[in-house]
Amino acid sequence: MESARSALVIKSTGSWYTLRDDASGQTVTCRIRGNLRLKGSRTTNPVVVGDRVEYEQPEGATGVVTKILPRRNYIIRRASNLSKESHIIAANVDQAFLVVSLFLPSTNCEFIDRFLVTAEAYRIPVTLLLNKCDLYATDALQDAQTEFLKIYRSAGYEVIELSATQQTGIDAFKKMLPGKTSLLSGNSGVGKSTLIRAIDPSLDIRIGAVSASSSKGKHTTTFSEMYPLAGGGYLIDTPGIKGFGLIDIENDEICRYFPDLFRYAPRCGYYNCTHTHEPACAVREALRAGEIGLSRYESYLKLLDDDQKYRK
Ligand SMILES: Nc1nc2c(ncn2[C@@H]2O[C@H](COP(=O)(O)OP(=O)(O)OP(=O)(O)O)[C@@H](O)[C@H]2O)c(=O)[nH]1
Ligand SMILES: [Mg+2]
Ligand SMILES: [Zn+2]
Structure with a gap:
């Protein structure tokens, strides 16, 4: 048995992967081992550009990615x-x-x-x-x-x-x-x-x-x-993308990812203000005063709506 080598994924077509070997710096073309597809199942692409991986390349055969190392992000x-x-x-x-x-x-x-x-x-x-x-x-x-x-x-x-x-x-x-x-x-x-x-x-x-x-x-x-x-x-x-559907972000977390809205939230009358209808909402006050872009507030509202959150 040949021991695994480590590499960086520099290109992915979805079925073929180009790796750069850590030790030699050479590029190697690989497929992935079938069971890697099942793990972490809900993504369309199990191995992505930027991944650090281990692979095996038996003499005279196509290389195979055997393991994805933990992702930093x-x-x-x-x-x-x-x-x-x-x-x-x-x-x-x-x-x-x-x-x-x-x-x-x-x-x-x-x-x-x-x-x-x-x-x-x-x-x-x-x-x-x-x-x-x-x-x-x-x-x-x-x-x-x-x-x-x-x-x-x-x-x-x-x-x-x-x-x-x-x-x-x-x-x-x-x-x-x-x-x-x-x-x-x-x-x-x-x-x-x-x-x-x-x-x-x-x-x-x-x-x-x-x-x-x-x-x-x-x-x-x-x-x-x-x-x-x-x-x-x-x-x-990367290939151009048409839309960007969010995943796994709860409604009560969304505002904190809009820094321009979130900076007003501590001044809202209610600690759990959703900035949609509540009285004494500092976010909507800032919007009225022109301190927040209307398009930003509208994007925020759309993301609160589950029917729209995942859509684009
Ligand atoms: N006028 C102008 N045209 C540009 C500029 N930058 C790119 N283009 C043109 O826009 C077109 C698309 O450029 P690409 O670099 O292929 O765009 P891309 O974002 O890589 O597109 P995809 O690969 O399809 O996702 C080409 O005709 C470019 O010449 C720019 O600064 N000004
Ligand atoms: Mg392009
Ligand atoms: Zn508010």
Whole structure:
């Protein structure tokens, strides 16, 4: 019997996994042992990019992942509307970047807020990358940009404005990467892959057009993949996602993952205030005073509704 070796999962297609062996640094293509699929059953993908694993590779045969080592963290979403299954986007990440765009395609606030809530719940720091800033020259889009920056910066999130194609703002992003494993997520077509190539033009990454008829991306990246960066650290490119269903967060916990709402909660009249209808609610008072973005409060209300929580 050959002893198990350890490795990092750098790419997953769902049936094949590319590992980087810890000892040799070589990449190895593996399948996974059947019973790994059953354990932790309710996720569609048992082994994910960023996982540390053990594998065996008998002489002349395909390697097999035999064990997933405990995860430091992961970011997970409900796979779809109807399904009870969930999908782990990546594991063992130091930080996440949510790439958003206000035009071609336009990212919806509810999607952003669901992503942020999940990352807060799993204690993964998130920076928002507002990409395609070269396209926001019209009055309407400039207003949208100003509003976007105000809402998320006042909520306490760092927002970097950039343009991957014009190469503006890239340095501020680049500065955050050395020595860390960073995840890039967002809708299809927002420019995740373009951004990674802006960081390292030598990487061979596919970039797709946005559909002219639907203004949506075409799901060019189909598998998650981790890229080593010349300056140290790793960036994980992921396929664009349409929606982000929450998993496993109780209603009475949701508010604490909206830092801009939660900071007012201690001043509510009732200690168990849900900030929906109660008198003397400091959160709703702050909303009326314009201190909380309306879209943020609406996202909060939708997440309290079980029919909607898991939906997107
Ligand atoms: N104008 C403009 N276009 C951009 C910018 N960044 C990316 N694009 C374009 O947006 C389109 C989609 O870019 P991708 O990098 O493939 O987007 P993605 O987020 O990786 O999409 P998926 O892989 O489908 O999830 C391409 O046509 C890019 O050239 C930008 O800053 N400005
Ligand atoms: Mg892509
Ligand atoms: Zn309240």
